[in-house]
Amino acid sequence: MINYAAETHRGNVRKLNEDCYAAAPELGLWLVADGVGGHASGDVASTLTRDTIKSVYRDTGNLVGAIESAHQVVLGAIARKEGGANMGSTVIAVALKDREYQIAWVGDSRAYLWDGTLTLLSTDHSFVEALVAKGAITREEAFKHPKRNVITQSIGVSPNAGLQVDEITGVLARGEKLLLCSDGLNDELNDASIANILSHHVSPEAQVNELIKGALDSGGRDNITIVVIDPDEALPENKITESLITRQAHLHTDAENPDLDRHTIVMDKPANLPEHSGGVKKTINNLFASAKKIFK
Numbered sequence: 001m002i003n004y005a006a007e008t009h010r011g012n013v014r015k016l017n018e019d020c021y022a023a024a025p026e027l028g029l030w031l032v033a034d035g036v037g038g039h040a041s042g043d044v045a046s047t048l049t050r051d052t053i054k055s056v057y058r059d060t061g062n063l064v065g066a067i068e069s070a071h072q073v074v075l076g077a078i079a080r081k082e083g084g085a086n087m088g089s090t091v092i093a094v095a096l097k098d099r100e101y102q103i104a105w106v107g108d109s110r111a112y113l114w115d116g117t118l119t120l121l122s123t124d125h126s127f128v129e130a131l132v133a134k135g136a137i138t139r140e141e142a143f144k145h146p147k148r149n150v151i152t153q154s155i156g157v158s159p160n161a162g163l164q165v166d167e168i169t170g171v172l173a174r175g176e177k178l179l180l181c182s183d184g185l186n187d188e189l190n191d192a193s194i195a196n197i198l199s200h201h202v203s204p205e206a207q208v209n210e211l212i213k214g215a216l217d218s219g220g221r222d223n224i225t226i227v228v229i230d231p232d233e234a235l236p237e238n239k240i241t242e243s244l245i246t247r248q249a250h251l252h253t254d255a256e257n258p259d260l261d262r263h264t265i266v267m268d269k270p271a272n273l274p275e276h277s278g279g280v281k282k283t284i285n286n287l288f289a290s291a292k293k294i295f296k
Contacts, residue, residue: 005207006208007226008020008021009212012216014223019032019182019224027095028097029095032092033089034046034091034107034223036090040086048089049074071106074087074089090105090153092105092109102167103168108126109181111179113172115173124151125151125153125166126151127150127152128147143190179227180227181211185224189214208226208227212226
């Protein structure tokens with residue numbers, strides 16, 4: 001039995017929630033999509049991204065292809081002015097079959113593995129991540145960097161922005177969980193703080209609720225969306241071990257984490273869009289027609 005919990009919150013500052021998620025255990029599919037801040041209709045872009053990925057994955061079982069299709073669908077909606085010009089979305093998605101997982105993403109929404117220790121599985125498509133990879137700054141410096149809102153990949157935005165979908169695969173061992181989130185979580189809480197909250201709760205529901213509360217208490221300056229997936233039977237809360245309860249973490253204060261305008265900027269790259277065929281192309285055409293009806 002696959003246990004999971006998912007929730008999205010507008011946050012303390014934003015008037016609109018541009019995040020959304022999909023939880024489709026019948027497909028073995030979960031995702032988080034985050035509308036690109038600073039561009040009009042981020043909520044439209046994230047919704048189109050979510051719905052396209054679900055539809056294409058249901059038809060084809062191809063997760064990377066489904067994300068590539070979402071890019072084309074959002075670009076098509078932009079071209080027809082069915083939503084805001086240059087609207088876009090990040091996405092992190094997981095396809096789970098038994099304990100085998102495939103994670104694919106575009107942008108800076110994240111996937112973590114939790115087994116009592118928190119491990120980041122995805123790699124942000126962001127300016128600061130590039131600096132970390134080059135050794136120019138540390139992971140701790142990246143958390144507070146003034147340009148941590150600049151991403152280098154996004155669904156939609158511009159046909160001149162090339163799309164590269166990254167993916168990883170693996171097998172979940174007994175007791176391991178997957179955590180998906182928008183940057184509204186990890187912009188407010190560093191990894192040690194996230195791990196501290198997870199360590200005090202066992203059920204996915206309690207973990208999601210407390211993570212959202214923690215992000216809100218730390219500022220909640222962006223929308224927050226979290227999905228926790230547990231392929232094992234959930235344990236009662238009183239089964240948590242003392243070693244996990246006593247794990248300590250440092251919470252960053254507002255003085256350490258100065259406010260940003262929370263607008264995400266996508267750095268354009270040369271176009272390099274893949275060709276689609278068969279069921280994917282048919283699904284794209286159907287989604288174009290649906291979008292036209294919704295946003296005309």
